[in-house]
Amino acid sequence: METIQVKGSKYNSVIYVGERLENLAKLIPGKGVFIITDSNIDRIYGNRLPPLPKFVVNPGEQSKTLLRLTEIYRWLLDSGADRNSFIVGIGGGVVCDITGFVASTYMRGVRFGFVATSLLAQVDASIGGKNGVNLDGYKNIVGTFNQPQFVICDTSLLKTLPETELSNGFAEMVKHALIADAPQFNILESNTNRLNTCDLELLDSLVASSVGVKASIVTADERESGERKKLNFGHTWGHAVEKVTGIPHGQAVSIGMAFASQLSAEKGLLTPDECHRITSLLIALNLPVSIKANTNNIFEALQRDKKRCSNAIDFILLEGIGKAVIKSLSLVEIKEFIERKYCY
């Protein structure tokens, strides 16, 4: 097992990679503990959870709304939860976001922890203290910055994860390697078969390095004033693709990473060979690198991106594999690049 720390402004968070679900009891208080999970996790792992009061949400994004949260607040109140209570979220990114938000706001904040059950939650959503929910189709628009006390990343739970969810997680792992960890990129590149068959020994060490990248970036810049923006690599174009086509987040980010890599190559920051290695790795991990869609619609969605300042966008590019840079690019420049190179 590997232990990684995130140092937040209010609280620190300890991430246990390779710890098992059964050891959750060692990390939680003896009383006043409440569990939030989703019905898939409850169906598969319900009999392995500690016998504690439990709120089970429907799986998926539709549970991440303020309306659904009201039911959880009411349940906590009815069950006698007070300011000394502790909430544990057991599930993927949706359950982590819901739990972090509810725990940060119920009675002005109670302590909380996560058992991250999807690969995406293990390497991304459970780490870093952002807890957001959706409103009127805007993703994660209402939220808090608040670190969980602990995160358990039990990789053995990934055995039951559907294949597409596994590759969604790979997209964020590739992202972490590309922005800050060149050796990790080489390991991913040489082990795609073992990854696709969910080799647990390999995943334990790769999840730990991936968490390490995010943890150090978040510790340096918890509130995303600079360094943390690098975690948005692939997400500017990716979010716009996701909005227009409705494809899963990891797949959209993969397309976004291929786009940003090509843009980096065009600017002479990345060699054509590096760019080719990146797209080949994504394809080998069953991720798309392009999609048939109207690029004008995607560009319009990008223009509406909430991170836009005036006529420019902070775009994350690569200066070689393993090193991200933040560049302010004008919308005109991006549009010209799309028209020149990227019309599909």
Ligand SMILES: NC(=O)c1ccc[n+]([C@@H]2O[C@H](COP(=O)([O-])OP(=O)(O)OC[C@H]3O[C@@H](n4cnc5c(N)ncnc54)[C@H](O)[C@@H]3O)[C@@H](O)[C@H]2O)c1
């Ligand atoms: N807060 C953050 O910093 C942050 C970062 C990235 C993503 N997110 C959020 O995370 C969410 C996506 O997370 P996700 O991809 O984990 O989605 P998810 O929570 O919807 O999980 C995906 C699916 O896998 C199922 N599942 C999870 N673990 C399983 C397991 N071990 N075995 C079988 N099935 C399992 C779930 O029930 C669900 O159906 C989005 O809402 C996104 O906004 C948040």
Ligand SMILES: [Zn+2]
């Ligand atoms: Zn993402």
